[in-house]
Amino acid sequence: MTFGEYIREIREEKQLLLREVASQMNIDTALLSKIERGTRMARKEQAEALAKVLKQNKNELLQFWMADKIVFMLKEEKNITEILKIVEQKINRLSKK
Amino acid sequence: MTFGEYIREIREEKQLLLREVASQMNIDTALLSKIERGTRMARKEQAEALAKVLKQNKNELLQFWMADKIVFMLKEEKNITEILKIVEQKINRLSKK
DNA sequence: TTTGACTTGTCAATATTTGTCTAATGTAAG
DNA sequence: CTTACATTAGACAAATATTGACAAGTCAAA
Secondary structure, eight states: OOHHHHHHHHHHHTTOOHHHHHHHHTSOHHHHHHHHHTSSOOOHHHHHHHHHHTTOOHHHHHHHHHHHHHHHHHTTOSOHHHHHHHHHHHHHHHHHO | OOHHHHHHHHHHHTTOOHHHHHHHHTSOHHHHHHHHHTSSOOOHHHHHHHHHHTTOOHHHHHHHHHHHHHHHHHTTOSOHHHHHHHHHHHHHHHHHO
């Protein structure tokens, strides 16, 4: 499930309109629509605004948002698993210092 | 070890000058210097060119380069481990389909 | 002090991202 | 069928970010 699908689900559960949420975020309805459908990536501030408007845990949602960005980067790649292994190694070494 | 540190190491092993490698890549020496020092990110084509000039396995080097990009994104984050877990879950679900 | 290797700062050119507007599509009610 | 409203698509200008080059700088060895 992508970030967009996720927030759409929450918005619909709460029976809110795109228009309502977008207005609280100070963005155009069309933009929020695109974010939910994944044709546009939310900016960090927008992800935060969404957490607020949809009353979600901000850190959790931001993690989800960041994960989405990374998945998006990796999507086209061939050896995703291998790349993730390298990332983990690098991260581990970083945190040791 | 970052991508930049890595290619610098190889270049020095091979006793090549920045100037020589940069020229074969058709870029300015200064730019290659920045890439090696990590103040600039290589573009994909540049990473490929480096593989060629330094006679490294292209896919391997590109993996390393991509991993570096991801680490760079994550560096500032708080719950890196958690984010990586989410990424892996998402990737696993993607590959199942 | 000259030379050569490398680094740094700056800047214009380019490229990408962003947000909005308008028009289109979908849909449920009357 | 019309109307009304929600959502989506496309196109665009404006804002941002990236890129590569140049010139000037540091540094070390000769």
